[in-house]
Amino acid sequence: MYGLDLSSNRLSGEIPVEIGNLHNIRSLNLSSNRLTSSIPDSISKLMDLESLDLSNNKLDGNISPQLASLDSLGYFNVSFNNLSGEIPINGHLLTFGEMSYIGNAHLCGLPINKSCNSFPEQAKEEEEEEGDGVIDMSYINSLIPSPHEVRNLESWSDDPKSDCCLWERVNCSDAIGGHVVDLSLNEIMPYTVMDMISLNLSFLHSFPQLQSLDFSFNAINHLFDPIHGYKSFQRLEKLRTLDLSYNNLNNSVLPFLTAARSLRTLNLRSNTLEGVPPLNELANMTELRVLVLELNRLISSFSVQGLINLRELEILDLRSTGITNIEAYDGLRMTKLKTLYLSSNEFSEAAQLKGLENLVELKVLSLAGNYFNHTRSIEVLKDMPKLQELDLSSNRFSDLNGNHEGAVFPSSLQVLSLQGNQLSLTAKGYSNICALTKLRELDLRYNALTNLPYCLCNLSRLRTLDLSDNQLNGNLSSFVSGLPSALEYLSLLGNYFSGSFLFSSMVNRTRLTVFKLSSEFGSIPYNISKIKHLESLDLSSNRLDGHVPPQLADLDSLGVFNVSCNNLSGEIPFNGHLVTFDEKSYIGNAHLCGLPINKSCNPVPEPSASKQAKEEEEEGDGVIDMVWFYWTCGAVYISTLLALSAFLCIDSRWSREWFYRVDLLVHHFQRFKDRFL
Structure with missing residues (x-):
């Protein structure tokens, strides 16, 4: 698997x-x-x-x-x-x-650029303001049905003297009696609760220092606050992260969120929001950087105009929302949005992506799992000058040639995923890839490619190339010689190369760290040890024969080594760096021996005299067995005849019937003889 x-x-x-x-x-x-x-x-x-x-x-x-x-x-x-x-x-x-x-x-720490120092001590008046929070924390128990039956809440107590900072799912700014800064109340509702839950937000009033609140994976379908109403989140001026994913919240939650102006991350994944994406409802969240609306029931068009007020937004997730169109807005140029996920929707035409022209700073774009089948449908992408990562996997492309002149992709691309399409590229299609001189990663897995052009050698910055599970064929050595020299990761699993396994064309690829290959035969060349930086070598499930080269022990950077399921033979060179690999690296090679598979390479033969004596003993046993077999058969035969004779000598109805049948048979034979003689 x-x-x-x-x-x-x-x-x-x-x-x-x-x-x-x-x-x-x-x-x-x-x-x-x-x-x-x-x-x-x-x-x-x-x-x-x-x-x-x-x-x-x-x-x-x-x-x-x-x-x-x-x-x-x-x-x-x-x-x-x-x-x-x-x-x-x-x-x-x-x-x-x-x-x-x-x-x-x-x-x-890095890469999120957040200091690992402890939270600074708060002013004395803040401590007094939150002092009642420890006591009021027990109020949460009244909001949760059967709280002590809920998993992971065993430490919660109704005792007003209990220190909630010691409760599980509660984090405070210091070890004892400090400010509550994080509440992780995910999955607090037991699975046996089938009815939807209306959550009273009033318990939040005692926690003005709260920075992170997680209510995901519950059965919440409604929020209310009998004291502050829609302004319940307004008191939480330091709230940065709010996770309400995997609930049943509908559009009625939006007025509450409008008051959460300090939020930087809002996760509404897998709820029941409906209609046009609710960006206008969230206009007051001017600090928002991450917005996740994946797996909701959004429909129709999405207008980038709704992003105007969310001027700090950097990441927008609209996967699996049913959006079919990105509308453009004249004169609008978004300068903050860097990452946009639009995968698993129903895009198929160029006009549906028109609004991407406004996202001039976009660096990461995912359009995976849509219905694009021609380069004309993605022509807007070539005018996105800062796009670095593009995911077009699991679409319906068969080629990348297009009918229009010029490039298909922006020249700034560094990562391109085209896996899971139906690609069988022509020379023109390959030329659109070869023009991406800044490309570092190229994923072409699970397509129908049969060959690669030599123009790939021009991709001098390419470090990762995955060609697994295609229909590539031809001589392996010739194929490898046409690949970029700076590759660090190369996977050729699941293809149909011919020719013996010749590694000479890869010896000079000193940067290669991961190499995977299948369906090959020949021997493992000794000069593979010249690739000093090789970190992963997977040659399993091939038809390789010969010995395991002892020179492989010199690959000090090797972290993954697998030659299992081949026809290798001889003693395993268990020394140097190869001592770090166990028998799983060698299984499926019946003629390998030595460590670590614990199979002797020099089995001790039995002494000739004792061996001859053993053979004579086995032969003698065979003769005795046959003699006894003959004696047994004879005894059974004689005993049967004697028993039958004794039975016939007794004057009984059965014996008379027997002799009558015999006389009748003799009479028939006599008549038969007289007729023909």
Whole structure:
């Protein structure tokens, strides 16, 4: 199994540590569930993992530094959880930006540029203002049906003297009796509660220092406040993050949100908002930077005019909302919006994307999972001068040639994903890719490609190239020689190359760190050891024969090594860096021996004398067995005759019948003889 996608279900509980046993998995997506507890360290054992998405769960604790060892990881997302502590920016985690971590109020450090110092002490008057908050916290119990039956709320108490800062799901600014800054009340409603819940927001009045509030994964369909009404959130002047995702809130929630002017992150994913995207209703949120409206029932057109008041907005998520059109607005130039997700909607024509012309600062755009089938439908993209990342995966493109002159994509592109289309590119289609001289990552997985042009050599900045699961064929060495020399990640799994496995064309690719190949035969060349920076080498499930070159032990950077399921033979060179790999790297090679598979390369033969004696003994046993077999058969035969004779000598009805039948048979034979003689 190479991929596991369990996203958008209702999975709950902890991520099992046994997940680390899925050694061959390359893509793991557990996003948009109800998973709790911390991220298990065992995930760091999945050295082939290329994509890890744990976003939109309720995971807490720190991010394990061991994840930095996942050198194959190309996509990493733990956004919108309850993670805390300093982000371990080292190893391969250096390659991911702040988008991988947003929605975790208590994470700090790079790349989110948030100091890890403790919250500063508040003024004395603020402490007095919030002093009653510890006592009033017990009021939440009255809002929750059977609070002590709800999971993860065992520490909550009705005792007014109880320190709520010690309760689970509550974080304060200091260890004892400080200000409440974070309430994680996700999944507080038990699954047995089928009726919709109206949430009384009045309990928030005692927490003016609140910075993060999470009410996701509940059955809330209505908000009310008998004291302040729609202005309930107005008192929370320091509230930065509000998560109301996975509830049943409709448009009636919008007047309450209008008062939350200090918000920077608002998550309304998977509710029942309807109609035109409610950006005008949120016009007072002038500090808003992240807005998530994914999985709502928005319809019709989306006008960028609604973004005018949200002048700090940087990330807008409109995935799976039913939007069919992005309207343009003359004279409007948005200068803050950097990331826009429009995947899994129903876009198919160029006119539907007209409004993207106003988003002049856009750097990341996702149009995956739509219905584009021709470059004319995305021609607006070529006029977006700062676009760096473009996702067009899972559409219906068959080629990229187009009927218009000029480029298809903006020259600023650095990351392009075209996986899961129906591409069988012509020379013109390839030329539109080869023109992207700034391209760093190119994903062409799961298409129908049969060849690659030499113009790819011109992409001198290309570091990642994934061509898995296509129909590429021809001589492997010739194919590899036509690839960019600066590649660091190359996957050729699931193709149909011919020719023996010749690595000479790759020896000079000193920057290569990950190489994956399937369906090849020949031997593993010794000069592969010249690629000193190689970190991942996957040659499993091929037809490779010969020995494992001892020179591989010199690859000190190698973190993933897999030659399983081949026809390799001989002793494994278990020395140098190869001692770090276990038997799983070699399984499926019947003629390999030595460590770590614990199979002897020199079986001890039995002494000749004892062997001959053993053979004579076995032969002697065979003769004795046959003699006894003959004696037994004879005894049975004689005994049967004697018993039959004795039976016939007795004068009985049965014996007389027997002799009568015999006489009758003799009589018939006699008549037969007389007739023919």
